[in-house]
Amino acid sequence: MEMQPVKFYQTGTFTVGNRLLAEQERSVQANMDRTNSINSGHRACQGCGEALGARYAIDAAMRAARNQLIAANATGCLEVFSTPYPETSWQIPWIHSLFGNTAAVASGIAAAMRVKGRRHVRVIAQGGDGGTTDIGFGCLSGMFERNDDVLYICYDNEAYMNTGVQRSSATPAAARTATTPAVGHDPGNVFGQGKNVPLIAMAHGIPYVATASVANLRDLERKVTFAMGIDGARYIHIHVPCPLGWGSLPADTIKIARLAVESGLFPLFEAEHGEITGRTKIRHKVPVEDYLRLQKRFAHLFGDPPERARLALIQAVAERNIARFGLL
Amino acid sequence: MLKQTEGSRAIAQAIALCRPEVICAYPITPQTHIVEALGEMVKSQELGRCEFINVESEFAALSVAIGASAAGARTYTATSSQGLLFMAEAVYNAAGLGLPIVMTIGNRAIGAPINIWNDHSDSMSMRDAGWIQLYAETNQEALDLHIQAFRLAEELSCPVMVCVDGFILTHAYDRVDIPDQGAVDSFLPPFEPRQVLDPSEPVTIGAMVGPEAFTEVRYLAHHKQLRALKLIPQLSSAFKAKFGRSSGGLIRGYRVADAETIVVALGSVNGTIQEVVDEMRDAGAKIGSVSICSFRPFPLAAVRDTLHRAKRVVVIEKCLAVGLGGIVSDGVRKALSGIVLKGYTVIAGLGGRAITRASLKQLFEDATNDELEQVTFLDLNADIVQHELEREAKTRRPGPTAEAILRRVGTVASQIG
Numbered sequence: 001m002e003m004q005p006v007k008f009y010q011t012g013t014f015t016v017g018n019r020l021l022a023e024q025e026r027s028v029q030a031n032m033d034r035t036n037s038i039n040s041g042h043r044a045c046q047g048c049g050e051a052l053g054a055r056y057a058i059d060a061a062m063r064a065a066r067n068q069l070i071a072a073n074a075t076g077c078l079e080v081f082s083t084p085y086p087e088t089s090w091q092i093p094w095i096h097s098l099f100g101n102t103a104a105v106a107s108g109i110a111a112a113m114r115v116k117g118r119r120h121v122r123v124i125a126q127g128g129d130g131g132t133t134d135i136g137f138g139c140l141s142g143m144f145e146r147n148d149d150v151l152y153i154c155y156d157n158e159a160y161m162n163t164g165v166q167r168s169s170a171t172p173a174a175a176r177t178a179t180t181p182a183v184g185h186d187p188g189n190v191f192g193q194g195k196n197v198p199l200i201a202m203a204h205g206i207p208y209v210a211t212a213s214v215a216n217l218r219d220l221e222r223k224v225t226f227a228m229g230i231d232g233a234r235y236i237h238i239h240v241p242c243p244l245g246w247g248s249l250p251a252d253t254i255k256i257a258r259l260a261v262e263s264g265l266f267p268l269f270e271a272e273h274g275e276i277t278g279r280t281k282i283r284h285k286v287p288v289e290d291y292l293r294l295q296k297r298f299a300h301l302f303g304d305p306p307e308r309a310r311l312a313l314i315q316a317v318a319e320r321n322i323a324r325f326g327l328l
Numbered sequence: 329m330l331k332q333t334e335g336s337r338a339i340a341q342a343i344a345l346c347r348p349e350v351i352c353a354y355p356i357t358p359q360t361h362i363v364e365a366l367g368e369m370v371k372s373q374e375l376g377r378c379e380f381i382n383v384e385s386e387f388a389a390l391s392v393a394i395g396a397s398a399a400g401a402r403t404y405t406a407t408s409s410q411g412l413l414f415m416a417e418a419v420y421n422a423a424g425l426g427l428p429i430v431m432t433i434g435n436r437a438i439g440a441p442i443n444i445w446n447d448h449s450d451s452m453s454m455r456d457a458g459w460i461q462l463y464a465e466t467n468q469e470a471l472d473l474h475i476q477a478f479r480l481a482e483e484l485s486c487p488v489m490v491c492v493d494g495f496i497l498t499h500a501y502d503r504v505d506i507p508d509q510g511a512v513d514s515f516l517p518p519f520e521p522r523q524v525l526d527p528s529e530p531v532t533i534g535a536m537v538g539p540e541a542f543t544e545v546r547y548l549a550h551h552k553q554l555r556a557l558k559l560i561p562q563l564s565s566a567f568k569a570k571f572g573r574s575s576g577g578l579i580r581g582y583r584v585a586d587a588e589t590i591v592v593a594l595g596s597v598n599g600t601i602q603e604v605v606d607e608m609r610d611a612g613a614k615i616g617s618v619s620i621c622s623f624r625p626f627p628l629a630a631v632r633d634t635l636h637r638a639k640r641v642v643v644i645e646k647c648l649a650v651g652l653g654g655i656v657s658d659g660v661r662k663a664l665s666g667i668v669l670k671g672y673t674v675i676a677g678l679g680g681r682a683i684t685r686a687s688l689k690q691l692f693e694d695a696t697n698d699e700l701e702q703v704t705f706l707d708l709n710a711d712i713v714q715h716e717l718e719r720e721a722k723t724r725r726p727g728p729t730a731e732a733i734l735r736r737v738g739t740v741a742s743q744i745g
Contacts, residue, residue, distance in 0.1 A: 070525045072395060073534075083535035093525040095398050096534030097421050101391035104383065108350065108395025108403070109525060111379040115349045115401055121527055139391060142384035 028060045028221050035062040035091060037069075042089040043081040047250025049214045049240030049257060050078055050155040054126065056214075057153055057238065060221040062092065064228030065122040070113075072106040074127030074136055075099035077162045078155060100135035102127050103143035106150040114149070122228060123149065129156040129170035133197045140197075144204035147232040151224075154197065154235070157242035165245040169195050172265070173317070174310055175297045177245070182300040191313055201235040202271045208234040210270040214241070215258035219280060223270065239266045247296020259291035264318035267325040282327045288315045329506045335467040335497040336361030338504045339432055339490075342474040344375045345512040346430075348404040349519075350396035352381040354389045356411040357444045358494035359434040363406055386411035390418035390431070397427040398533055400524040402478065405429065408494055409436035412450045416457075423458025423549065425534060426523070428481035428488075430474065431459075435595070435646070436494040437679040441730040445680020446494040448594065448646040452655050458549050460488040460556055461624040462576065463594040467502040472575030473621075475507070476563045478516055483559060485522040486552050491623075493596040493646075495680070507571055515570050553625035560622050578627035580619045581634045583609060587616030589696050590635055592660055593644040594620050597676070597683050601644065604688045615692060620656070631663035640670035642695045644688075644706075646677045653703035670698060676706035712736060 018030035028034055037058040044051035062069050070093045073079045079096045082089040097105045106125035113121045125143075127136055132154040143150055159177045160166040166179040173191040176182040180189040201209045207230045212220040220238060227234040241257050243250045260266040261280070265288060268280035289311060292298040301307045322328055333341075339362050343351070351370065353363035367382075369375035379396075383389045389405045397403040407415065412433060422429050433451045437443040451461060460480060464470035470492045477488040492498055523533060537545055557578065564577035574580075582602050584590055591601050598619040608615050618634055620627070635641055641664070643657040654673035661671060672695055677683045687707050694700050716733055720726040 068527045070399065070527065079534075080536055083532055085535045085537045085541060088532035088535060090532050091530060093527055093530045094532050095395070095425075095525055097391060097394050097425070098417055101387060101394070101418060104388040104391035105395035105398075107381065107383075107388075108352070108392035108397070108401075109399040110395075111350045111352075111381055111392065112396040112399035112401035112403075115377055115379045138385055139388050142388050145384075146381070 027218055028063050029056055029217065034059045035067060037062050037090065037092045038082060039089045039091055041087065043084055044077070045244050045250070047243040047253040048077075048081075049242060049253050050128065050157055051081070052253070053155050053214045053220065053238045053240045054078055056217050056220050057224050057236070058092070058124070060224040061122070061124055061151065061228050064225045066120075068121045069124060070109050070121060071095075071124045071126060072097070072102050072109060074102040074125075074131030075162075076128040076131050078126065078128065080162055099131055101139050102131060102136055103150065103152055104139040106152070107143050107146065107148040110149045119149075122151070124151050124153060126153040126155065128161070129154060129158060130160045130168045132156075133169045133195055141200075141204070144201060144206050144233045144235070147206060149231055149233070151227050151234045151236065154237045155240045156237055157240050157245060159242075159245050161242050161245045169193070170197075174301060174314060176300060177297070186310070187300045188297070191310075198235065198237045198271075202274045204233070205274045206233040206235065207231070208270070208272055210235075211237045211239070211266070211268050213239045213257045213261050213266060213268060215254050215261055216268065216280065219268065245297070247299070248294055252294055256291065256294050259286055259294070262286045263288045263291045264322040264327055265291060265314075267321045267327055269325050276325070279325045279327060282322065285322075285328065288318050329508065330503055331506055332501060332503050334361060335470060335492065335500050335502065336434075337365050338467050338471045338506070339474060339492065339498075340365035340369065341506050342471040343404055344369050345507065345509055346404075346475060346478045346516055347402065348375075348378055349401035350379045350381065350393070350403045352383050352389045352392040352396070352403075352405050354383050354386045354407070354411065356386070356408045358436060358498045359406045359408045359411070359432065361498065362432055362434070386415040387418055390415040390422060390429070393429045393431075394418060394422050394425065394427055397422075397429050397521075398425065398523070398525050400519070400521045400526070402482075402519040403429050404431070406432035406434065408434040409438055409444075409450045412454060413438065416454065419454050419457045419459065422487045426485045426549075426552075428478075428485050428519075428521075430477045430481055430488050430490065432474070433489050433491045434494040434498045435491055443679040444494075446496050446646070447678045447680070448491070449648070451489060451491045452647040454489070455624055455655070458486070459624065460486055460553065460622070461491055462488065462621055463491045463623060464493075464497060465596060465598050465619055465621070467497055467500060468504045468573070469575045470497055471504050471506065472567060472571070472573070475512055475516060476567055476576050480556065480559060480563055482519055484552050484556060486556070491595065496596045505573070511570060515567065556622070557625045557627060576621055578620075578622045578630045579634060580621065582617045582619070584616035584618060584634055586614055588614040588639040589616075589642065589692065590638040590640075591615070591617040591642045591644060591692065592620060592631075592635075592656065593617065594623060594656060595646065597644060597646065600683060600685055601688060604685050604692060607685075607689065608692060613696060615696070623656070623659075626659045628659070628663045631660060632667075635660070635664060636667050638669055640672065640695060640698065642672045642674060642692065642700070644674050644676050644683075648675050648678060671702070672700045673703045674700075674706050675703065681707060
């Protein structure tokens with residue numbers, strides 16, 4: 001009989017196949033007992049990074065909380081695609097109030113659980129980058145500084161996708177959006193703007209802050225599980241590619257997310273009480289071009305001739321992240 | 329128990345007696361004394377089993393209240409003026425979600441120009457947000473209305489604003505009868521939410537609703553207020569049976585039986601109006617007044633029943649629909665549809681301008697003689713207005729209006745009420 005080499009890793013990735021692991025080492029998502037908290041039938045686009053990230057995050061949170069979980073949700077894609085009236089994907093108690101108040105609504109739920117002696121019921125707030133880094137920022141900061149017992153998860157797809165791809169304060173430099181069109185001098189989003197909410201969260205001194213990516217779902221599950229084991233305000237910022245807004249192939253969502261990490265543009269790290277406690281090292285560093293080329297929102301950088309100067313500026317952002325977080 | 333106390337303290341006492349579980353607040357004058365008192369009661373454990381949360385804005389205050397109420401906690405907050413505007417989006421949302429939050433409004437003007445004194449511009453701006461709005465005439469009624477408000481809110485699953493004139497009531501020391509805990513407990517049962525976020529019975533709250541169902545959802549919100557029209561008088565009667573005094577209800581008439589002239593108003597100014605009515609009655613005038621307690625729902629039938637025999641109606645409004653005139657007047661006119669009588673709108677007490685007995689008496693006499701304009705601004709200083717209009721006409725860039733008027737007026741303390 002011919003020998004078959006054992007493929008421990010999937011081709012081109014470092015993802016360990018669940019079937020090759022012992023039962024207890026498998027991911028929450030690989031387990032038949034997973035709760036499917038956000039169930040099938042929702043209206044997310046093909047290849048939606050946010051739907052994937054939310055599925056892994058909430059199921060992991062449910063397992064950690066022994067199914068005693070309530071979620072508050074900001075207005076945005078996740079809210080809209082999961083609750084087309086009269087249907088809902090949510091198998092957990094779930095409330096949507098407004099775009100900018102999700103952290104505060106979650107604080108209120110946590111206060112109600114505390115006063116009723118039901119502290120075993122845990123609270124998650126979730127929103128996109130617009131609902132988190134822009135319009136919901138005041139309530140988010142308030143929830144952080146009071147150290148309210150809430151895990152806030154931001155699904156960052158780097159623009160207002162639900163309203164038709166407009167710029168947010170999480171939109172990267174040079175990216176084309178509907179409000180930073182690829183026309184005129186220096187087309188796309190301007191350089192030197194935007195805010196880093198994970199670092200701002202750390203500045204509040206809250207117990208736990210982490211970044212995560214849908215390219216590394218085991219790591220995402222681990223971070224959510226760890227966060228659920230802590231009391232007080234916690235923040236996880238998940239990078240979730242958006243095929244519609246980024247102009248990428250739905251089949252490339254994971255690949256693009258991985259290139260963001262491997263290029264250094266989206267550093268994966270953890271912090272406790274304001275101090276960085278862990279980072280995910282880059283295994284095979286790639287130039288930012290590898291990441292940018294797969295997305296039409298950056299297509300204007302690759303004309304004839306390509307915009308070498310601005311590509312160098314984006315590469316410099318990656319190098320700064322690599323040095324700052326010690327990613328190599 | 330009778331007690332000489334500040335209006336805000338009396339309200340705080342009433343809230344504490346209602347056993348709230350979550351109180352959240354952001355400070356704004358003149359609401360502050362209410363939430364300060366409650367914060368102290370929670371910290372000292374005088375008010376047990378209650379979370380007091382200091383938030384970073386009014387928008388957050390009502391948002392925390394939304395979360396707490398949806399999670400099944402009896403929830404209270406309070407605000408005024410700009411604060412109410414800052415939370416406007418959440419005001420509509422709390423009503424849309426049908427959450428029985430009770431909120432005190434320490435009524436205050438809205439800027440610009442910035443002004444901390446009393447009028448009804450703030451709560452009137454939210455009159456169509458879906459909240460029930462009750463206006464208190466006295467400190468005693470303010471106290472009593474809050475106890476009724478929680479029961480009303482929770483029976484209907486609808487938020488209630490109790491509107492209390494800033495400073496005039498909130499900061500006035502008056503004798504109030506504070507009920508005992510047992511009586512309040514027997515009037516106000518524990519909160520049993522009609523919808524609740526509970527892992528043992530997961531529900532989705534706040535889903536996207538399209539054209540196929542939005543009208544029905546909104547109609548049911550209206551229907552809820554129509555039910556409140558019946559429930560508010562019932563609760564007022566039940567309250568009287570339990571506590572021995574009349575508070576709340578839809579409207580209250582004062583010497584209206586044979587009145588040819590009836591004055592309509594909301595809130596604390598009714599006390600002054602009644603004194604003037606008495607004085608004019610003594611002189612033989614057929615005048616009476618009506619205090620509207622429930623502005624939302626607006627008691628069209630009760631107003632019509634009380635006013636339809638009058639020859640003229642004078643509506644005193646502590647608010648201004650700029651470019652139109654009155655806000656309360658609109659409801660009153662709707663109530664009197666098809667009935668021919670004279671109707672006058674009087675804008676009074678804006679930004680804390682004192683509404684004096686002398687001014688009201690002159691006003692009512694002018695009304696009785698049908699010598700009023702359809703829209704009148706009580707005690708408007710016509711000279712100052714005229715001077716400013718002329719000054720502004722002289723130059724292309726006259727500069728800011730309010731500051732120019734202030735320079736001309738100087739300080740007139742007697743006009744601060």
